[in-house]
Amino acid sequence: MLVRVGILGATGYVGEELIEILLAHPQVKITAVTASANLEKEEPIGKLLPRLAGRLSLDCFTLDVERILPLVDVVFLALPHTVSQDIAVAIVEAGKKVIDLSADFRLKDPSLYEKWYHAPHNHPDYLEKAVYGLTELNHAKIEGVELVANPGCYPTGAILALAPLFNKKLATTHSVIIDAKSGATGAGKKPSSFLHFPEIHGNLKAYKVNAHQHSPEIEQELSELAQEEVDVIFTPYLLPTDRGILTTCYVGLKERMETNEAIALYQLFYQNDPFVRIHPAGSWPELAHVVRTNFCDIGITIDAERKVAIVISAIDNLVKGAAGQAVQNLNCMHGWDEKLGLLP
Template sequence: MKKIQVGVVGATGYTGEELVRILAWHPNVAVSYVSGKEDRDIRIQEIFPYLKNRLDLECKAFSQSEAIEKCDLLFLSLPHTVSMQSAPALLKAGKKVIDVSADYRLKNVDVFEKFYKTSHKDTANLKQAVYGLPEINREKIKSAELVANPGCYPTGSILGLAPGVKKGLFDLSGIYIDAKSGVTGAGRKADKALNFSEVNESFKAYKLFEHQHVPEIDQELTRIAKKDMSVIFVPHLLPINRGILSTIYARLSKSMTTEELEVIYQKFYKDEPFVNVYPKGALPELKNVQRTNFCDIGLRVHPSGKLAVIVTAIDNLGKGAAGQAVQNMNIVCGFDETAGF
């Protein structure tokens, strides 16, 4: 099969690096373009030495014309607001775009502008963007020109709640998500609060009730529930590099056992290559999902039968970003969904 030419814009960041790492070994693609923010005279294998003998490309500042000339499909691993300045020309030139940023995830522009504190510059393409959570939207992703790759926290949260929400098992007014993320979740850029000495041996909650991923989780769960719903979401910063562990508390509308809940979740995800519902009340750990595209899920129902506790584990750079973006590319291009992993 002829390989398609792909590019990674923002290849020097954490999600961009992870994309390049997966794509360089992907059987159906050739990485033909990579860029960073600055125009430097440097090659990608000088930045990431493990690409020696695998990928040898210049890594300069983003050039729209070069990206269009060299690629069939582009990943945008850029800060929000930068993606929506780059995507329109690529889409106009007939390229497929998978955006890892938040720019095309929220359908309500007012909500985007409130949470991201900036105006939206590409509402025309926002309408056609497909939210790239394969387990929920696979059919729509197949024909998408523009995929809005989900946020890291929303991926773990939505996958943990979707089966119960869809089946009407939960009291939708009583859902609490207690999520903990490793430091790479904030990107590679310098930030005092993320210095090793600030984070190491510490643990803290942040952005209570105002995190930008709250409206994304609400939007997608509302679609699944087919009625308005809103979760209470509390993110935490873990002193580790990668991974998100989410502990989700959901009141059950009807009493049930752990075994009964497990059967429902197992059935919902039975054909999913990257979701692993643990049996017999076993609970997931980050070490089992780091550097993978898996979302592992463990379930327990409180002995009262009235409260479900769902624990999900993902790698924020894997299923929470680059891994999921490659999974989306596989779906868009008609490749085996697990190719490259």
């Protein structure tokens, strides 16, 4: 029997990408799609998102948990942070599974959530229950779980780039430099002067320098891997393109290491992960190689004299950084092949 899925926030960039992926998934049927409270009346989803016309005949309605519950087995929340938290808990408490793509269940410490998202967390007990859905690191924990906190797009690229070095305790933990450039869909569909076409076309600009809400998420997960506190210096940039994140990480090494040893370590670490591709020495990831796929490509070189690793990753922010990874997590939750709906 097909699993019935609902997508809340279906009209946003992530919601639309989820629909696109799930339409081709052999084990699911999309049975509910919602938009914000601003939707004046129900509209066919194909009218709101013309790319879907003739491919999904469902009406999109204003988010209403009671109405959704009888229609679904699993719900994807592609909602703004702070909006997700009460909705996620209501759905889980009704016995349904939730994959939350917002930041509401990613940080384990509620005081950090309040500091970075400027709102109290109403369900701190669920922060412990939620599993952080960076699939490659947490496959086993995700199977059977009720609530997955899907990672942020920048954290996905940065953590996958650094995980093998921290997991093997080879990296120094202080002031890890992460420099990440994202396409404009990373900021969502809501228009702003910062994202206005003339402001970004032909331009490259940094933003939220030393002040981006994904810093604590990256630090939390790297610290978990290293089993000691890791701190990062994270600078995001806005690229004049629609999708993709290219991340460059600079991290000190505790001991001297050569590039070929590092590449071998990464190949071994990700040997069972179909969506992580490690480049050979001297070859580097590019956005064009990963856009509209669920891959994370990683290239690495070592400056052996200075004992520094330089690691570059590339992902599509809407796929591996959001909807694709969420479907990977759906597959793991159900014990299905992780590649289902994502790779032939």
